[in-house]
Amino acid sequence: MAITRDKKEELVSEYIDLLEQSSAVVFVRSRGLSVAQVTALRSKVRETGSKYHVVKNTLFRRALTDAKMSVPDILNGPVAVAFCPEDIALAVKAIDDFGGGLGALEFEIVGGIVGADVLDATRAKALAFLPSKDVLFAQILAGMNAPATQLAGVVVSGIRQILNVLQARMDQLEESGSAA
Numbered sequence: 446m447a448i449t450r451d452k453k454e455e456l457v458s459e460y461i462d463l464l465e466q467s468s469a470v471v472f473v474r475s476r477g478l479s480v481a482q483v484t485a486l487r488s489k490v491r492e493t494g495s496k497y498h499v500v501k502n503t504l505f506r507r508a509l510t511d512a513k514m515s516v517p518d519i520l521n522g523p524v525a526v527a528f529c530p531e532d533i534a535l536a537v538k539a540i541d542d543f544g545g546g547l548g549a550l551e552f553e554i555v556g557g558i559v560g561a562d563v564l565d566a567t568r569a570k571a572l573a574f575l576p577s578k579d580v581l582f583a584q585i586l587a588g589m590n591a592p593a594t595q596l597a598g599v600v601v602s603g604i605r606q607i608l609n610v611l612q613a614r615m616d617q618l619e620e621s622g623s624a625a
Contacts, residue, residue, distance in 0.1 A: 469533040471556075472525070473552070474553055475553075482547070494530060500526050502520045540573075
């Protein structure tokens with residue numbers, strides 16, 4: 446059944462909105478998935494804060510062009526797109542984990558777009574191995590906090606040494622006072 450012109454324009458504007466909200470887009474080629482499997486994948490991707498859509502290539506190319514983004518060569522055949530507005534690594538990891546459990550079905554990450562960069566399949570899959578946004582923030586904060594913690598340790602150790610010397614002198618005076 447053919448899609449009406451109004452429906453096509455609606456889909457293009459929906460794709461543009463999703464592209465504008467996303468910090469990355471991941472392209473997935475899948476063949477032979479059942480409706481239950483696609484539903485499970487959508488649910489898994491949704492848990493990461495992302496959205497998974499099977500797109501019509503010509504309309505998605507038009508949306509990319511209208512959004513002034515690069516159009517990758519991989520938009521041929523059945524392609525699905527994961528729109529990642531927040532944590533790219535979590536979404537790609539969820540897709541990669543799902544694809545790993547499918548066995549003989551044809552399911553693979555074929556590329557992506559991060560910012561203005563078009564990624565090939567290898568670079569797009571590598572996103573799954575990046576630490577999550579929360580872990581990256583924790584690492585940055587730990588790096589910023591380390592010098593302050595070390596400085597506090599140095600100051601405290603100096604004070605502790607002075608207290609130990611004073612305590613030793615007090616013990617020495619008590620011993621000499623009790624001996625006299």
